[in-house]
Every structure is written in C-alpha cells, then in structure tokens.
Amino acid sequence: MEKTWIRFLLPDDEYKRRTILVYFAEAAILQLIAVLTLIVISQFDFIPMDGVVVLIGMLFGTIAYVWIRYILSGMEFAEIMTAKAYRRERKLIIIKSTSFLVIMCASIASFDVFGMMSVPLIEGLIVSFIAALLLFLTNYVSLKRSYWKNRELID
Amino acid sequence: MKNKVKFTRMEQKMTQEQLARQVRVTRQTIGLIEKGEYNPTLQLCVAIAKALGKTLDDLFWEVD
16 A cells, blocks of 8 residues: 555555546646646736636546546446446446435425525525436446446456 | 466466455456556565465566
8 A cells, every 4th residue: 555645535456546546646737737827827917817716616627637537447336347237236326316316305395495595496406406417427427437347357 | 567367367266356355456456457457566466476376477477
C-alpha cells in the first residue's frame, strides 16, 4: 500500500488503487492549468468572474473528472464476468435507483405537507427524478463497461 | 509484460477467483495481469508467486 494520507480514499485492490491515483493526479494537473488560465483571464476586465461561482465550478469539475474516468474505466464491477451476474447486477441497479426515487419523492412530499419546503413541490420532484436517473445511468454505464472489460479477461 | 501466471494457474487447476482471493485482489486484476495489460507491483508479484508455489523467475522472467 502506498504511503499517502489519502489512503482512506483508496480501495484495497492494487490495480484499482493505482489507477485511481492516476486519475487524481490528472485531475490535479488539470486544476492547476485551470487556475493558471483563470489568473490570466482575470487580468482582463471583459470577462466578469464571480469568485464563488468559479470555485464551485472547479470543485465540481474536479470531482466530475475523476468520477467520469472511474465510470468509463470499467473497474467498478470487477467481479461481474458472466451474463447471469451481469443481469443480476442490472436488476439490483434498477431496484436501487427506483428505491432512491421513491424515498426522495416521499421525503419531499412529506416536507411539503408540513410546510418545510422553500421551493415548489414540482421542482423538488423534478430534482429527485434527475438525481435518480443520474444514479441509474452512471451505475448502468459503469456496469456495462465493467462487463465488457471482464469478458475479455475471463479464463 | 509477458508472464506465465495463467499457464501456471491452469496447470495447478486453480481458478482466477481462487487466486484473486488468495492474493487479496479482484478477479479483474488477475485477468489483467495474465493478459499482460497490468504490471503488478513487486509485492503482488511475490504474493502471486507464493500462492502458485513458484519463484518470481518462473512466472515473470522472460527468456528469449
């Protein structure tokens, strides 16, 4: 195991751990380039920049980069090798996403009933639906990529 | 990196899953090593060699 303070973020499997470290390093370099670019841009007045918006953008950009690379790498579902295991996992993903949607909608609806919502109910439901769809799509793409990759490696 | 992990494992009638469990990695990692698509650390090479009862030379040394 590498001697690093981010050990708690890394998985036990050696291949996964080293690949994720590469993604973190790539994200850090991209962030450095983004900071340098923003410093140059900030010298000119023609592009107005809100500091907080820029920081949030960089935060989400960095997380999204590592997340997308991880999903597309096909290493999340490392043990899914057969068509049967793939179908079982796909079913689990559908159940997980649907449960998430139901729980979110129920929570939002109950918040609305008790007058604890600061936004309209329909907006809350739309956000829940988008979140559930995103959860399903990311898991599904990751599963599909893992299955394709693993099929080539089976003995 | 070319290696003889798959050949040795099959010779010993061991599955990828069994070897993966013994050396505490995923089956995918074993598959990638066998295909030469991932170069394991020396620590993992030693663990695999021990699990298969072979030396590092037997598994990972390329002979022309």
